Amino acid sequence: MQVVNLAIMRRKAKHYTLEFKQKAVELSYAKGSVAQVCEDLDILPAVLYRWRKEQKNYGKNSFPGRGNPKMTDQQKEIARLKKQLKEAELERDILKKAIGIFSASDKKNTGS
Incomplete structure (x- = not known):
């Protein structure tokens, strides 16, 4: 066989x-x-x-x-813009946290 x-x-x-x-x-x-x-x-x-x-x-x-x-050209542009928006939102969130940290630190240093 x-x-x-x-x-x-x-x-x-x-x-x-x-x-x-x-x-x-x-x-x-x-x-x-x-x-x-x-x-x-x-x-x-x-x-x-x-x-x-x-x-x-x-x-x-x-x-x-x-x-x-x-992807079509439009789909590529949408994907690029979504990525750019995500990065901008991440940067914004980081800056918000940094402001919160520095504000809390200033309050402690001034004795308020």
Whole structure:
């Protein structure tokens, strides 16, 4: 009885560079045939269609890399502003505490 190694049968996940994805999408529009481009580049049609959709939806923000969310320019700006607001609130809270500490210290020093 032969044991078939399932790992060999399964297609190994490939990781493509940003440049490769961009060129594949450009080529698919230029040639007009997704099937031909997929055959030439040895990628699955579903993958190329996903890349085309992503580039259409996110433009220059497409393909941000593993673990990084895809965001539109507006979403990026909102995230940046939220981060800036959080930092400003933290600074404000620190200053409030410092004022409280110095006020308490002044009262003790003046004997009030």
